[in-house]
Amino acid sequence: MEQEKLRLRFTAQGFTPDETVNEYGDEVQSWKTRMTTAPWQTLYALSFQPRAPWLDAAGLFLYQVADAFQRQLTRQPDLELRREKITVEPDAETLRALSDSVPFVNGAQFVDAGWLCHAFAQLNERFAQEVAAFDGSVAMYLAGKSQQLRVPERIFFHLVESQDDAEYPFAFLATYATRTAAGKVRHMPLKYALSEYKGRRDKLLELLSCLNRVAEVAPLIAEFMEKGELFHPLRLRAEEAYQILKCVPAIEAAGIVCRIPNWWRRHAHGVSAAVVIGEEKTALLGLDTVLSMVPRLEVDGIPLSAQEIQDLLAQSEGLVLLKGRWVEVDHARLQQLLDAMDEQAGEVTMMEALRMELNGKKDANDPDLGVVIKNGTWLNELLARLRTPKQLRSVMVPRSLHATLRPYQKEGYTWLNQMNALHFGACLADDMGLGKTIQVLAFLERLRKRSAQARVLLIVPASLLGNWQGECERFVPDMPYMRLHGGGAKELGEFVAGDHTFLTITTYGMASRIAQLAQIEWDCLILDEAQAIKNPLSKQTKQIKKLHARMRIAMTGTPIENDLGNLWSLFDFLNKGLLGSFGEFREFCRDLGAHPEGYGRLKAMIAPFMLRRTKDDKRIIRDLPDKIETVDKVSLSARQAVLYRQCVNDLAKRLDELDGMQRRGLVLALLTKLKQICNHPDQFLGQEEYAPQESGKFAMLGELCETIYEKRERVLVFTQFKEITPYLDEYLAQRFHCRGFVLHGGTPVAERAKMVEAFQSERYVPYMVLSVRAGGTGLNLTNASHVIHFDRWWNPAVENQATDRAYRIGQKRNVMVHKLVCQGTVEEKIDQLIESKKELAANVIGSGGESWITEMSNEELLSLLKLEVDR
Incomplete structure (x- = not known):
């Protein structure tokens, strides 16, 4: 059976668990509770454990963020000295990699560079809090968290280019982190350690002990140590720098962080093969248009001419300066790439080119050579304009x-x-x-x-x-x-x-x-x-x-x-x-867990064909006022409370007698009854009096509308029950001293258009009562500056679409959104779910609305439905 997933969603400042239709086991439920109350602290703790199988796509991404933080943290040579004062920020490459891995989940739009920097700051704060309270070294602290993590040594190796010296084009320096008398951490050339630890041989040996491990994996470093040259700045020939660069992974594995040219870190130093698609303009008509496919060799994206390739083959293996860039010459690989180029020329359709982009821009026929598929100048410019x-x-x-x-x-x-x-x-x-x-x-x-x-x-x-x-x-x-x-x-x-x-x-x-x-x-x-x-x-x-x-x-x-x-x-x-x-697409999606960078490729691929702007983006739309949402909690009347308890008690007596579809039907029917009671007892009983004092919601509605009437503003009142609309209409007509409109599923299409036109006109039409299904989408009712959800539709996307009848372009006032909830009832307990879902896409909860409730155990169900107020 497939492992159930703890569903998470992103928010503007972090993440939070989503309510789901699943019941969780004790372990997952425990993590869910912790993530709800202390999300960043929980993520920090979880990140030191093996990747949990119950993490969903959002959870796997958060794990990836925490893993990136740990990598950055353990690359700080002054970590042991700075302890809780260390500041870890994501570098540009980390930000790019994480941005390309954001999954298609609820709230993904929030995850940008700012969000990621905030995430690092939150994890940094948790690290600082724990380390400050830890009585021991940082190394001991991390060892207690995970055997996979280790604090780097205090020694740095620096290898930089020296452009003024053709014979010695590189410089090498070893430094170490030390604390000054003023308590500040500084990085000093390694030779100063000899004077700092003069007379304290044990401390000096402790500092330098890691060099013995490095000497075993880097012969040139061993040579520097034997000659005593490691304590001084060194000029290096290209072949010497090449020896060190090839050993960097082993050196860093031994505990010493290396600061080296970025082009080596980015693997931009080698000759690579590329197949360029759509370099020249073509008469593009549809996805079946044929584009040219031209192979070439390049270094860091810069094409190489035939003469330059021959010059490289004539050079000795190692680093060679070409076009102002250092290039690694590997004769065998270069010849393989040349041979492969002969087979790459041809044509592809526009659709095939985009599919290649989705699949990672690598030629599946030559995975070992890593032939990169890339868009040419014309195709790149076209797609950029469409995006x-x-x-x-x-x-x-x-x-x-x-x-x-x-x-x-x-x-x-x-x-x-x-x-x-x-x-x-x-x-x-x-x-x-x-x-x-x-x-x-x-x-x-x-x-x-x-x-x-x-x-x-x-x-x-x-x-x-x-x-x-x-x-x-x-x-x-x-x-x-x-x-x-x-x-x-x-x-x-x-x-x-x-x-x-x-x-x-x-x-x-x-x-x-x-x-x-x-x-x-x-x-x-x-x-x-x-x-x-x-x-x-x-x-x-x-x-x-x-x-x-x-x-x-x-x-x-x-x-x-x-x-x-x-x-x-x-x-x-x-x-x-x-x-x-x-x-094929389902297989691609299954692979995203192991290769989350695929999300970035998918976004890039569909971007030219999808144009999306949001009304929350103030740079795009400045004349749309903010909407202000409030949850107005009301008390049940005595009559409502009696009926509510009676219905719940009746359910409790019958739950053990039924199962399967019968139980499901019974629960769904009861939920409808409880909603009706919360609206007005006469709605549940099928009576027609609808005395306002018998319902807390009617009383609150009257109070809100009294203020609205005094300002001669307009209001939309949404309900999911057609049968209550005439009574709401009658009550509102009394409060406003004139009648508005009622629109529900039985309203003819032509009549709806007339109502909208009248409501949007200069004539004062104080209110419109709408059923959520009939009036929740497509209507433009910006003359309203208030929206009241008389009862709650347990799908946030549906509620938001209804609210958006007023909160849209053309609205010149703030929109006040009131959501009426009866205290102590199932409505109040579900409210947290609705609030947590308000930023999700439509249909996340599902068209079934409250069907997830039917999957609860009897005990959980009765706990959810039970009236929690004394009456």
């Missing part, structure tokens, strides 16, 4: 567009046009509220102007039909469109087959049923809320992917979720084959 649309040449916005695009929206519009010109599928993944619709309409208007015979199919959720219709009439009134909805699939199919309207708008349900849609060659196929095709095995997804189009656009605010299979399905629609078959 950063600001670099693209601006495209004129049609005058017939009745809107002014913001700068970032113009970039998105230009990007869509460029992707269309290249015949690439594009994912517009801006945050909800940043104006994906207007960017797409601008793109379609230009397409219509340039190709009057073009045909576009737009597929949207049913709830957004009216919204798209309204946006078309508002922003592109000259654009012909038709709506395929509200009739039989056969009749609609016959109609669309003989029609040539520019834009056809339909729903996912109808698109899956109208067979004629797959018989048309669309110029552009657009999916709004494209997460609808995230499941590659669903019938709906399979039917949508059968549609034919030259250009495909996916619109979604949450393209990357926990399951990378969702990402594969999205790209299988946009650019089929780019991520390989589902089986």
Whole structure:
């Protein structure tokens, strides 16, 4: 059985455990508790243990961060002297490697260089705290933590280039760390140790003892010791420096840290083989475009000419200065590379080139030689422009567009046009509220102007039909469109087959049923809320992917979720084959645990095809006020408390009698009942009086709305229960002294559009009561400056989407978000889950919402449901 994983997510300042559907064993539960209360202290402790099999992708990355910290820590020769005062910071190479290894998990957007530096600082602080309290040496402290760690010796070896001396182009110096009279740690040439420890032979021998180990693995160092030269600065010939550089791994294994030229650390000193793809410009039309593939030899990315290669073959083995760079000459390897080059010339398609990039840029046919596959100048520049649309040449916005695009929206519009010109599928993944619709309409208007015979199919959720219709009439009134909805699939199919309207708008349900849609060659196929095709095995997804189009656009605010299979399905629609078959991609994902640098390659590969901007980025969107979220806890009325306890007691009596689906059904039914009781006892009892004083939530709602009414502001009230909406409407009409709107699943699409238009107008419409399912996505209701979640939907993504009806572009005020929770009930206990999930992508908890609760043991379940307040 597969090991269950402790799921973690990243936050702005660290990480925290995710609530999951799994029950944990004692050990994992213990670590989960510790990570919740003291995450960095727990990570620090965990990092000294063998890598735990229950770590998820986020946990493995955190382990990698801690491992990098330990490596940096144990490379400090003054560690023993500085102890708790040591400061360990990630170097540039460490930051790059870790950034390339960030997994596709919730909160990954927070993990940047600043986050990583903060992580090092947190681990550094934990080390300092423990070492300060430890009565012994740092070496003893680390030995007690892990036998794999050792404190480096206090001696450094420095090898640097000396450009002013052609005969002796390198200099060597041995130093040691010592503490001055003022208590500061300094690095001094090794010769000063002879005077510092004069008369204290034992201390001197203790300092120098490591040199005997080094002498056994580095013959030249042994020679320096025999001649007494190690205590003085030395000039070295290239061949002498080469001898030392070759021994660096063994020297450092013996405990001495070496400061050497970066080009040797980076392995940039050897001749390597590269196959350059797309060096010259080509007429690029789609992923099947053929690109040139030209082999070459190079040093640190700099190509070598045929004459330079012959010159290297004529040199003796060792270090040779070439083009201002030191090159390691190895005749046998150089000849192998030359032989391999003869077999590398040819052509590849654009898709094959990108697949090579995903697989690590190494030629699978010659893994030992390490032939690198790299993009040429033209291909690199193209991909860079697509990844950063600001670099693209601006495209004129049609005058017939009745809107002014913001700068970032113009970039998105230009990007869509460029992707269309290249015949690439594009994912517009801006945050909800940043104006994906207007960017797409601008793109379609230009397409219509340039190709009057073009045909576009737009597929949207049913709830957004009216919204798209309204946006078309508002922003592109000259654009012909038709709506395929509200009739039989056969009749609609016959109609669309003989029609040539520019834009056809339909729903996912109808698109899956109208067979004629797959018989048309669309110029552009657009999916709004494209997460609808995230499941590659669903019938709906399979039917949508059968549609034919030259250009495909996916619109979604949450393209990357926990399951990378969702990402594969999205790209299988946009650019089929780019991520390989589902089986191939799944194999790639399985390998990410052992080779996390693959995450970086995957991000780089999909970046040209995905444009994502977030409304939290103040550099992109400065006119969107912050939203302020509060959890308003209310007390149950006496009547509510009695009914609540009664339902829980009834469940307790029946739990032991049922199992399997019957138990699951019983638990889910009870959860619905408890939510109804928390709203109002009459909702649970099916009565119609709804006296406000019988419900804590109604009382709180009245208090909040009284203030809102005094300021003549507007509010959205969300509930997941259609049956309570008329009673909320009646109550709010009394509080506001006028009536607002009610929108739920039974509201006709045309009526919804009229409601939105009225709510957004100058006329004062104080409130709108919405069911979460019907009003949670796609509607623009920025006239509201308050959002009240009357009851909680136990999926943070769904709640956030509902809140975003008001918190989006066009909002000129702060948005106050109130979440009503009954104290001591299951609502309050679940609240921590919702808060911990609020930054996650949609559907992380799953469409089942509270189904995870049914997997609890009887004892855990009753503990969760039990009313914890005295009444």
